[in-house]
Amino acid sequence: MSIRNFKWRNLYLWFVFIVLYAPIIFLIVYSFSKGETMNNFHGFTWAHYQDLFADSRLIAIFLDTLLVALLSSILATIVGTLGALGISQTTRAITKNTLLSLNNILMVSPDVIIGASFLIFFTALKIPLGFGSVLLSHIAFSIPIVVLMVLPKVQEMSRSLLDAAADLGANSWQLLSQVTIPYIMPGILSGFFMALTYSLDDFAVTFFVTGNGFSTLSVEIYSRARQGINLEINALSGLMFLMALILVIGYYFINQYSSRHRHASTRGRRK
Amino acid sequence: MQRKQRLSRQTAYFIPYVLWIGLFVIAPVILLVYQSFFDINGHFTLGNYQTYFSSNTYLMMTLNSVWYAFLITLATLVISYPTAYVLNATKHPQLWLLLIIMPTWINLLLKAYAFIGIFSQAGIANQFLQFIGLAPQQILFTKFSFIFVAAYIQIPFMVLPIYNSISELNPSYVNASKDLGATSWQTFSKVIFPLTLPGVKAGVQAVFIPSLSLFMLTRLIGGNKVITLGTAIEEHFLTTMNWGMGSTIGVILIIAMVIIMSLTGGSKRRTKRGLTK
Numbered sequence: 001m002s003i004r005n006f007k008w009r010n011l012y013l014w015f016v017f018i019v020l021y022a023p024i025i026f027l028i029v030y031s032f033s034k035g036e037t038m039n040n041f042h043g044f045t046w047a048h049y050q051d052l053f054a055d056s057r058l059i060a061i062f063l064d065t066l067l068v069a070l071l072s073s074i075l076a077t078i079v080g081t082l083g084a085l086g087i088s089q090t091t092r093a094i095t096k097n098t099l100l101s102l103n104n105i106l107m108v109s110p111d112v113i114i115g116a117s118f119l120i121f122f123t124a125l126k127i128p129l130g131f132g133s134v135l136l137s138h139i140a141f142s143i144p145i146v147v148l149m150v151l152p153k154v155q156e157m158s159r160s161l162l163d164a165a166a167d168l169g170a171n172s173w174q175l176l177s178q179v180t181i182p183y184i185m186p187g188i189l190s191g192f193f194m195a196l197t198y199s200l201d202d203f204a205v206t207f208f209v210t211g212n213g214f215s216t217l218s219v220e221i222y223s224r225a226r227q228g229i230n231l232e233i234n235a236l237s238g239l240m241f242l243m244a245l246i247l248v249i250g251y252y253f254i255n256q257y258s259s260r261h262r263h264a265s266t267r268g269r270r271k
Numbered sequence: 272m273q274r275k276q277r278l279s280r281q282t283a284y285f286i287p288y289v290l291w292i293g294l295f296v297i298a299p300v301i302l303l304v305y306q307s308f309f310d311i312n313g314h315f316t317l318g319n320y321q322t323y324f325s326s327n328t329y330l331m332m333t334l335n336s337v338w339y340a341f342l343i344t345l346a347t348l349v350i351s352y353p354t355a356y357v358l359n360a361t362k363h364p365q366l367w368l369l370l371i372i373m374p375t376w377i378n379l380l381l382k383a384y385a386f387i388g389i390f391s392q393a394g395i396a397n398q399f400l401q402f403i404g405l406a407p408q409q410i411l412f413t414k415f416s417f418i419f420v421a422a423y424i425q426i427p428f429m430v431l432p433i434y435n436s437i438s439e440l441n442p443s444y445v446n447a448s449k450d451l452g453a454t455s456w457q458t459f460s461k462v463i464f465p466l467t468l469p470g471v472k473a474g475v476q477a478v479f480i481p482s483l484s485l486f487m488l489t490r491l492i493g494g495n496k497v498i499t500l501g502t503a504i505e506e507h508f509l510t511t512m513n514w515g516m517g518s519t520i521g522v523i524l525i526i527a528m529v530i531i532m533s534l535t536g537g538s539k540r541r542t543k544r545g546l547t548k
Contacts, residue, residue, distance in 0.1 A: 038388030083288030
């Protein structure tokens with residue numbers, strides 16, 4: 001009874017697993033297919049990848065997407081880290097809770113609300129739609145996740161560490177750069193990383209604030225997918241799958257790094 | 272004295288973050304509400320709300336959107352609960368969990384695009400139907416395909432919170448229930464399910480709210496057969512340029528979001544990656 005039960009359970013899990021991955025594998029398989037549709041596999045070819053690398057518009061969009069992602073995640077990490085430090089400094093519980101609730105608004109709001117309200121905001125301030133508005137939006141929606149990743153690290157840090165450094169004559173810049181920042185570095189790294197993936201993945205917010213001249217990969221995929229099947233998109237998905245794989249591995253190593261870091265510091269404290 | 276100085280310096284560091292809250296959290300929401308009181312010519316009016324509440328089209332659209340979000344959430348829950356439950360019993364639950372979450376790292380639009388190929392007239396889904404002896408169907412651009420793809424995309428976001436609450440469940444409750452003579456079904460319905468309800472609520476919240484606003488799927492997969500609140504907002508903002516009406520629907524969506532959050536208990540933020548608890 002229990003053996004049969006066990007098999008059924010695993011079968012179900014495998015079923016869900018296959019359903020989740022089949023469409024992705026399907027996409028990548030057809031990126032190597034001769035022909036124009038995703039209906040029958042017509043033999044192996046690299047042609048769609050060659051088309052992809054010859055498509056200068058797409059490469060420019062790819063570089064723009066990368067630039068927005070890097071810039072926005074760096075800036076969001078700076079603002080978010082300072083924000084987390086500030087939140088941990090607040091002494092009154094009500095201030096802290098208000099700040100945390102405000103911080104979470106952009107995390108729970110649906111993307112269309114963020115996109116539409118940012119569009120009104122940029123128009124009201126007469127900020128032209130394009131690279132600048134997309135960058136500002138990406139910074140804005142990445143900040144809360146950075147705060148959430150950094151804040152636990154800041155709260156874990158003991159006050160006496162800062163007091164000791166101050167007693168030994170460190171000024172406030174030294175306190176920040178040589179005591180606080182190194183201590184909370186794992187949190188900052190995972191925050192940066194999350195911000196990066198948020199930015200690379202975003203479609204809805206960008207779609208609202210992008211205007212006419214500027215585009216990111218997600219927006220471009222959307223407009224091409226509306227025109228129907230084009231195996232160049234399959235080739236693109238193959239590359240983006242590789243990129244996602246690299247990001248997952250990167251995230252894994254950041255986590256490993258921070259857990260090793262934590263172990264090292266607790267061992268140090270025990271001595 | 273020194274500490275005071277340090278505090279004032281800390282306040283200076285804090286300025287960018289507070290500016291962000293003011294400019295990008297509070298101001299846009301206020302502007303959205305403000306905009307909802309203006310008509311297409313820029314005159315102050317309550318007309319948008321009047322139109323919304325007196326028009327069958329808008330009210331039916333809202334009901335439809337809530338109904339589809341409900342169906343998507345239900346489908347996701349029915350698939351995800353057993354998944355999380357079985358996951359918890361495997362030898363390497365963390366590895367399985369990672370594998371279930373991995374697809375969320377792939378761009379949503381690429382996944383939607385894959386289904387355009389799978390569900391197309393001569394696509395693999397229809398080839399399968401023919402293989403088992405059925406006539407090919409129009410699958411793409413139907414309500415079914417919209418619900419299917421939306422559920423497909425949302426499954427990992429439902430599995431994760433449910434798995435978390437199942438893995439925290441103390442097995443001795445289950446053993447006690449069995450020792451006291453409960454059947455498997457009684458153990459599940461009276462012990463396991465109530466104790467994992469917080470995870471289910473978190474999952475429902477994480478799936479229901481985005482389901483109200485998935486406008487790209489209604490366009491790519493639903494073929495405009497399904498109009499969600501999100502589709503209506505996108506349409507008003509980017510196609511008909513009637514921002515006032517779009518903002519009014521936006522306010523309705525915010526209200527719907529607050530209602531769902533209060534029903535499912537607080538804001539359990541959905542992190543897109545699911546890797547952070």
